[in-house]
Amino acid sequence: MKIIIIEDEKPAARLLQRKLEKLGYTIQALLHSVEESINWFENNSHPDLIFLDIQLSDGLSFEIFDKIEIKSPIIFTTAYDEYALRAFKLNSIDYLLKPIDEDELETAISKFQNQFQKNAVSSLDFEAIKKMLVNPVQKEYKNRFSVKIGNQIKVVLIDEVECFYSENKGTYLHTIDNRDYLLDCSLEQLEAELNPDSFYRISRKFIIPLQSIKEIQMHTNSRLKIILPTYKEDEVIVAREKVSDFKNWIG
Template identity: 35%
Template structure:
């Protein structure tokens, strides 16, 4: 079986590859693709594999962008940390999933399911229509509003109004457009899987940025980037050299 892995975390991708080979050493991993752009280029110049394992959030966008740009004619097993709502969307469209962290027993079960259904899998135009429905359902699964406790009230905060999310002294804050600031009972890691990666970017271990509130970008020493937001931040927002190019690609997308 020839498979492709689309995953931007090298460790996770290698773990998945090793688990696949442990389950069946006849499996051939043709390539590990770490971004939407690399995946588009690969599928443009190579024949289709038999099966694709794909993360959802990649460094330069959602893997769904690949399926919009390239006609994928083979089954996809998504690797995701999304909640039960999103998983039901996958199942209703005959697309299997793996929850992170990856588990070898679940992986084997997914492979067995694929082999059982191989001859009956939907092909061509109907598969494309099903994929479009999955994309629509998953994009709707991102949080649009966060409820915060403020004094004796519960206040709904629209995420589109949040300039940036940041952590300071062990607390996580939402900074709004009118210099309103609220603490929330989530970590930045939890926000990573809750919010739309088209709208928000994890700049570093302290900040998640809303694209609509980015004022300008300056080159910093050692090829890093210094970000100025329309709302003053409590400290400098620096993007590392490694993240600089994915950040600029995200901002242009």
């Protein structure tokens, strides 16, 4: 099976390539922009499967479909965005969240091999999806949490949160006064409820607010280490594949 990867962040593209090759698949090409992708499709036979990032360096990847009739099935790769996922789910599009987990990657390919129908790509309304991504409906984000302390319930305001983290299959809220509270949700669910301008998921384990960053240090393997005011239980590390996006987020 021949596969191409369209991803503007070259380290992320190479990482996905290594994961796919580890599973025994051949990568036909790594493409990094709308323009490069259009040129490639005009001069090459279409692959069996495309892994496609949404936001490329020169625009949304959907712009490729304005110029080229894509004949290959697509699995979208995206950093978590509620509106992107909503657009995908409404149009029955398969997607993977970054950073891409190897088990989820293998499951997505198996799903493609078992279920995909050749006419599925042409039936997707990419223009409608693009509108949902560019002009999302304004939403209200969570500004407080209720947590249980014995037989009591305490309200923690969003400004009191120093970080969220996962541990032993539980999700915890750590406050600026150095207290930890167990939450009845996952980090994935929290991401959808938090304002992305104020909170960022730096890894599979941590979501941190901008206001809690005390210091940022260089770390091994091109990663970053975040120093928080009171949380000291574990190193707070920005995953390597998220470093570039994290730097953009902090401005």
